[in-house]
Structure formats: C-alpha cells, structure tokens
Amino acid sequence: LAKTTQPISMDSYEGQEVNITCSHNNIATNDYITWYQQFPSQGPRFIIQGYKTKVTNEVASLFIPADRKSSTLSLPRVSLSDTAVYYCLVDPSGAGSYQLTFGKGTKLSVIP
C-alpha cells in the first residue's frame, strides 16, 4: 500500500484558506486519493476523493497534479469548527480493495 507524508500540524486564523499538502510518491495507477476529517473522540468522516486534476464539493477542494505524486486539500475560509485532524489516504478502491491505511494525519488548529 502506498505511503503518504503530510505535515504533523498546522495553525490558521479564522477566515483564512488552508492548504494541506500530502505526498504519495509510489501511488499506483488504480489508486484514488481520499481525505478524512476526525474530531477528538469521534470516528473519521469522509471529506473528498479524487483521481486527478481538481475535485470540489461543498466542504473542500482537492488538487492533484498530473504526476499524482502529491495532492493538496484546500479548505476555504476556515472556522473554529474546522479544528480537527485531517488524514490523507491513498485509496485502492479503484482496484476493488477497500483496505485503507491511515497515517498520523495533520492536526489543524484554527485560531480566533
């Protein structure tokens, strides 16, 4: 399974755009890139998934360059409630496997 690397922590002020970058150098052809959000003492929640270029939903945008060796999760105008841990996963669901590997994630702290 492809390994991901992302910053351990980030701080941001309310109202700012936050970009969290993840590297996945050995991503396979059939892998997707998926991001989850986790609040303390809760289960993770799916945010967004993409394969290439750009994906946008009501919560976030995901940018994936052509070589797919990295990806960037963009959270527009964060609020205090966005304080959480964000996990970048290389998701083999494109190959029919749903075994997910969660790293330590990025702990985002939003400051008033």
Add this chain to the structure above:
Amino acid sequence: DGGITQSPKYLFRKEGQNVTLSCEQNLNHDAMYWYRQDPGQGLRLIYYSQIVNDFQKGDIAEGYSVSREKKESFPLTVTSAQKNPTAFYLCASGGFEQFFGPGTRLTVL
C-alpha cells in the same frame, strides 16, 4: 436514520478477561471494518469483512477475533492474548467512502 452504532461507549475490563465490542449498521453495506486508534496516532486496521461469513486479518489482528454472521453486525472480541488492549476502537462500513461509528474506548484495569 441510517448509520453505525457501537456499544458501549466506554468499557473497562480486568486484565486477563475477554471482552466483546458491538458494531451494528443499517446502511446495507457489504463491507465492514474494525480499527484501533492509540493516542496521537492514526487508525490501524484490525479485521475487515467484505461479505457475510467471511473476514480477513488486517495489520494488527493478533489478540483479536471477529465474526460476521449477519450483514448488519460485526462484533469484535478483544482476547486476553492482546498484550496492550487499552485503546479507542472504531468500526466502519462501506466501500470507497467508509462510514464510522462513534467508537468504544476500552480501558484495561
């Protein structure tokens, strides 16, 4: 409402005892999963099941057992063979998007 339920939310056990954590889903998902999370760490896969009456070991299956007799249910037993069972246990179901339960925090006394 559709979702995943886990019970109990908090569980205490004495060393040497087996304990079973419950996980139920009404999302009609074929696949279900058990993860373990230690403080400040990511999630590690214990067991997963892609269909009733079938399950596979994940990365840290030693000291755990599961059953999948019904589509809706995937209980996890933490046996006395698990050397360090104190952790936060999360159950999930789904495919490319996994839906997680609220978790069970197990403490061994």
